[in-house]
Amino acid sequence: MVGQNALPRTRHAHLLRQLELHGSVSAADIAEQLGVSQVTVRRDIVELEQAGRLARVHGGAIALGAPPVAQPARANIGVVVPSSVSHFPQIVRGMDAASRGGRTRIVLATSQYREELEQRQVERLVDVGVAGIILAPTMRSRTEIELAEWVRTIPVPVVFLERRLESTALAAFDSARTDHARGAQLAVEHLAALGHAAVGLALFDRTPTAPLIREGHASAIARLGLAEAPYAALPKGDEGDDEPLDDALVAFLDACGRTSTAAAIVHTDVHAARLVELATDRGIRVPDDLAIVAYDDDTAGLAMVPLTSVTAPGRDLGQEVLRIMTERIAAPDRSATAARHITMLPRLTVRESCGTIA
Structure with missing residues (x-):
């Protein structure tokens, strides 16, 4: 309390x-939340109305432009994801589109792959009164227990969102993820x-997705009886620091060449x-000399050679x-409702880089 x-x-x-x-507030509720008197809150509402920030109604206030009768508060749902770029924006847009059909509102926060920030973001969302948390947890140092x-x-x-969580301790929670x-x-x-x-694999291996891709690749290679092929663990390749990534990719190209x-x-x-x-610079033609399938489809269609890609069911x-x-x-x-673990299948979006026609 304040x-x-x-x-x-x-x-x-x-x-x-x-x-x-919420679209509307009760003076009594705000007073309780802040630990002040209702008289103080009503005075604050008057001041904010005079400043053109809200409209007073009996017992509280409503947002400007809201119906004259305060509506029931919508359910606000907190969403905590590691990043607001790359994989997660499509998923969040799907949530937002679905929220419009009911009285729900998405409140988004990011953890930047930092566990301490993730916990703080959840605390903030609980403090502002969300009715539930959709969480894509960071798993860099802590165990599932x-x-x-x-x-x-x-x-x-x-x-839980976009995480395959193995422990029995987490099985009691609902989850939804891409396979x-x-x-x-x-x-x-x-x-x-x-x-x-033979099908090589070059993998940005510092993400929760990477072990699953590696597992699926190995499973398919064994099942289809394909030959052993090069593997490369790739760095992130931040803008302005491309040299380590380029070195790793060139080494992967060389390994593919040596093993045909x-x-x-x-x-x-x-x-x-x-x-x-990099392949083009070295005279390696895509897809004639090297067929490529990208995993993720955020900007794959905009590549120099449009990339065939594994497309997650984001929305x-x-x-x-x-x-x-x-x-x-x-x-x-x-507590009496069984937990649900939903797994959704991605699709293959065929473009030019694999050597076949969509």
Whole structure:
């Protein structure tokens, strides 16, 4: 609680934030949240109305432009993902599209792959009153047991997003994810069907997706009886620091040449696009000399040679995870409802880089 001595601007900021989230606020609720009297809150509402920030109604306030009768508050659902670029924007857009059909609103926060920031973002979302948390957890240093211990302390329902979580401790929670292992199998099967006897793998291996792609690749290679092929662990390749990435990609090209490997899967599509450029510089033609399938399809179609890619079901996954969350929130006895683990299949988007016609 803030208390009676809180500065007016602190109270005003809290009141306006609740109004943004819910569309209407009760003076009694705000007073309880801040630990101040209702008289103080009503005075704040008058001041904010005079400043043109809200409209007073009996017992509280509504946002400007809202219907004259305050509507029931919507369910706000917090979403914490590692990044607002690359893989997750399509998923979030799917959630947002699905939210418009019901009285829900997505409140997005990012963790930047930092576990301490992730926990703070969840705390912030709980503090502003979200009814549930959709979480793509960072798993760089903590174990699944440690993750389960923390998530059990969150006072609202939690649904995991885009993580294959193995421990029994986490099995009690709902989850929705892309079957990335199956996506890698789709890519290997496609290249094998084009006549390739070996399929290399170049993998940005510092993501939770990477082990699943590696697993699917190995499974398909064994099942189809393909030859052993080069593997490369790739660095991120930040803008302005491309040299380590270029060195790794050139080494991968050289390994493919030495082993007569003429097909490869490359994660991510950004790494695959750079591989095409480096191959061109070395006189290696894509797809004539090297067929490439990118894993991820954020910018694959914009590469120098448009990239065949494994395309995650981003919007569909976002809509599904939001449905799971809203049903979990609405369940009268949440503990009595069985946990759901939804896995969605990616598709192969065929373009020019694999040597076949879409």
